[in-house]
Amino acid sequence: MSPAGAGRRTPRRTRQRQAVADLLAAHPGFISAQRVHSLLAEGGIEVGLATVYRCLAQMVAGGELDTIVAESAEVLYRRCSADHHHHLVCRRCGTTVEVHDPQVESWADGVARAHGFADVNHRVEVMGVCRACAL
Amino acid sequence: MSPAGAGRRTPRRTRQRQAVADLLAAHPGFISAQRVHSLLAEGGIEVGLATVYRCLAQMVAGGELDTIVAESAEVLYRRCSADHHHHLVCRRCGTTVEVHDPQVESWADGVARAHGFADVNHRVEVMGVCRACAL
DNA sequence: ACGTACATGAGAACCATTATCAGTTACCTC
DNA sequence: GAGGTAACTGATAATGGTTCTCATGTACGT
Numbered sequence: 001m002s003p004a005g006a007g008r009r010t011p012r013r014t015r016q017r018q019a020v021a022d023l024l025a026a027h028p029g030f031i032s033a034q035r036v037h038s039l040l041a042e043g044g045i046e047v048g049l050a051t052v053y054r055c056l057a058q059m060v061a062g063g064e065l066d067t068i069v070a071e072s073a074e075v076l077y078r079r080c081s082a083d084h085h086h087h088l089v090c091r092r093c094g095t096t097v098e099v100h101d102p103q104v105e106s107w108a109d110g111v112a113r114a115h116g117f118a119d120v121n122h123r124v125e126v127m128g129v130c131r132a133c134a135l
Numbered sequence: 136m137s138p139a140g141a142g143r144r145t146p147r148r149t150r151q152r153q154a155v156a157d158l159l160a161a162h163p164g165f166i167s168a169q170r171v172h173s174l175l176a177e178g179g180i181e182v183g184l185a186t187v188y189r190c191l192a193q194m195v196a197g198g199e200l201d202t203i204v205a206e207s208a209e210v211l212y213r214r215c216s217a218d219h220h221h222h223l224v225c226r227r228c229g230t231t232v233e234v235h236d237p238q239v240e241s242w243a244d245g246v247a248r249a250h251g252f253a254d255v256n257h258r259v260e261v262m263g264v265c266r267a268c269a270l
Numbered sequence: 271a272c273g274t275a276c277a278t279g280a281g282a283a284c285c286a287t288t289a290t291c292a293g294t295t296a297c298c299t300c
Numbered sequence: 301g302a303g304g305t306a307a308c309t310g311a312t313a314a315t316g317g318t319t320c321t322c323a324t325g326t327a328c329g330t
Contacts, residue, residue, distance in 0.1 A: 012276065012327055034317070048279035053318065073208040073286080074317060088250055097250050104242055108261050115223055115232050117263035124259050126243050128252035147296055147307060169286070183310035188287065208317080209286060276327085283320065294309070300302090 011058060016047045020055040021064075029094030030068060030076035030087075068125060086123075090130035099126070146193060151182045155190040156199075164229030165203060165211035165222075203260060221258075225265035234261070 011017060019040055024031075031039075037052045056077050059065045066080040068087065078087075081098060084105070088097040104124055112120040146152065154175055159166070166174075172187045191212050194200045201215035203222065216233060219240070223232040239259055247255040 014277065014327070016278070032317090046279095050280080050319080051278055054277085057319095069204045069206075069208055071204075072317090073204055073210065075208065088246060088252060090252065099246055101242075101246065104239065107236075107239055107242070108259075111234055111236065112223060112261055112263045116266035116269075117223060117225065117261075118266075118269050120261060120263035122259065122261040124243075124257065126247055126252075126255060126257040128247045128255035131251035131253075134251075134253050149296070149308065151309070167286090181310095185288080185311085186309055189308085207286095272330085274326105274328100276325105278325070279321105279323100281321090284318080286317095287315080289314070290312085292310100294307105295305105296307080297305095299304085 015045075016051050017055050019045045019047055020052060021059070024059070024065065024077065024079045027078070029096045030078045030089065031094070032070070032074050032076050034074070036077070086125065088126045088128070090133055091127045092129055092133035095130050095132075150180075151186050152190050154180045154182055155187060156194070159194070159200065159212065159214045162213070164231045165205075165213045165224065166229075167205070167209050167211050169209070171212070221260065223261045223263070225268055226262045227264055227268035230265050230267075 020036060023036060023039060033049075033053050033056055036056070037047065037049050040047050040052070056065065060067055060077070063082055064079060065077045066087075067078075068076050068089075070076055078096060083100070086099045086101075086104065088099055090096070105122075108122040108124075109120060112118075155171060158171055158174060168188050168191055169184075171191070172182065172184050175182050175187070191200065195202055195212070198217050199214065200212045201222075202213075203211050205211055213231060218235070221234045221236075221239065223234050225231070240257075243257040243259075244255060247253075
């Protein structure tokens with residue numbers, strides 16, 4: 001087909017990949033690869049751990065998932081909208097709100113420019129306890 | 136003696152602890168524990184890896200160091216001021232500028248409150264290429 | 271239905287970090 | 301200055317998340 005990999009190949013449709021995608025689609029907050037694996041196992045769906053990692057990595061590469069790094073240094077995944085945004089995460093239940101706010105974007109750019117930095121990106125995470133968990 | 140030193144023991148003065156502290160004091164950007172260990176070794180100062188980790192952890196606990204988690208999920212350390220701030224990091228040379236700006240603090244609080252989140256903290260990191268590296 | 275390139279998975283490898291524990295040493299007391 | 305002790309050190313093992321290996325399986329174009 002296309003020589004020199006002009007496009008990326010279409011991933012094959014397997015029950016494992018489907019199971020991981022379905023679980024992520026249904027999960028409201030960030031979740032670790034290990035937990036994806038055990039949740040699938042609990043649901044009677046056997047998927048190898050290596051395969052879980054592979055599927056998640058591919059979904060991240062394809063822009064379907066966002067990642068954050070927990071304090072324990074494990075990577076957490078979540079299905080997110082494609083455009084730039086940040087996260088407001090409940091540290092009790094993991095419920096996550098996407099925050100789209102140009103204010104913080106221009107703040108970051110301003111700070112960087114003030115110090116002569118170019119080619120800027122940034123990462124913002126806000127953590128707290130959501131209304132439901134605070135009760 | 137530290138005033139209000141309720142329960143804090145004075146760390147013993149050893150050549151290992153001194154070596155780690157000196158290296159961090161002289162280092163301009165964030166650095167990993169592994170790299171601290173190898174830099175000391177290159178300088179002919181033998182310090183066990185476990186001891187490097189211990190010293191760094193104690194310095195973090197004592198508020199002498201800040202940490203961030205790199206994309207590779209390894210923890211990076213840097214000597215920082217004690218009060219709350221964020222970092223502007225050059226992704227080429229690692230040079231870091233501390234950013235003290237109440238604007239982003241109130242932004243984070245406002246976002247959290249708007250969604251009913253309480254007990255909020257946040258993490259902000261801005262990455263770019265500093266003036267020297269952009270040349 | 272066939273063939274094959276891509277996908278899978280069990281387990282090994284990897285890597286940063288932490289725990290173990292016997293030997294060392296800074297520092298207080300006399 | 302000598303001595304005792306609790307803190308410190310470091311070689312090594314253990315841990316835990318993630319990635320690699322490679323033999324086997326399978327989706328999908330033909």
